Amino acid sequence: MTRLYVVCEGLTEVNFVTQLLKAHLEAPDPSLLTVGAPNLRGNYTYPQLKKFVKNLLGSPASLVAVTTMVDLFKIPGDYPGIADASNKAPFEGVQHLEHQCMEDIGDRRFFPHLQLHEFEALLLAGLTVLKEQHPNPPRRD
């Protein structure tokens, strides 16, 4: 059984992981994978993120994989590679940062993911899902 931890920036991401992503990823074989959504709870520094990830990875032998689900625009100023990221095209910049972070943490069970466009904005691109999640929105007349 592998535990996959998706390190979430906040509650929106936690809800997305536990309500949608978890079921999707565990569906093929629930005995092989279980998904958790630890919550960074907003403002963080890079050393805090690093320690958080390392704590989750635990001992080198543990059956764990870790990824992140944090917004690009909120990453801390001490994030590795940030100095050369701003003069790259958006997707290249994100790839560069993810690569630098992966190198820095240096564990093959860690796959950082940065959200180029703020995750909350993407929710508006899936209105049918939004309606499922909020069947009775408040009326504003």
Add this chain to the structure above:
Amino acid sequence: MALVALLAQPESDLPSVIVIDEPEIGLHPYALEIIAALVKSASVHCTVVLATQSVGLVNHFAPEDIVTVTREKAQSKFERQNSATLAAWLEDYSMGDIWERNLIGGTPSR
């Protein structure tokens, strides 16, 4: 006051078990600290069970004092925490922080 009277009874008057549902309701964080201390002293002589939704209250207790309840496949899963597995987290976070960071369960399943 009722909580204080209940928990501060002399040893000979304490029942064998005390169960309190959400002792934090309406209490200032400072009062919570006093209640937590009284719970600890009463628990030397009797079993005290608290059900809580308060991060502040949880912060006063050690991992071994805490049992998280998580709903899993229409069942309640009870899990006693332990300081050995949480050692790396406890360097930076209190038990309440760890709970809020969704690391030990005891959070809504949806």
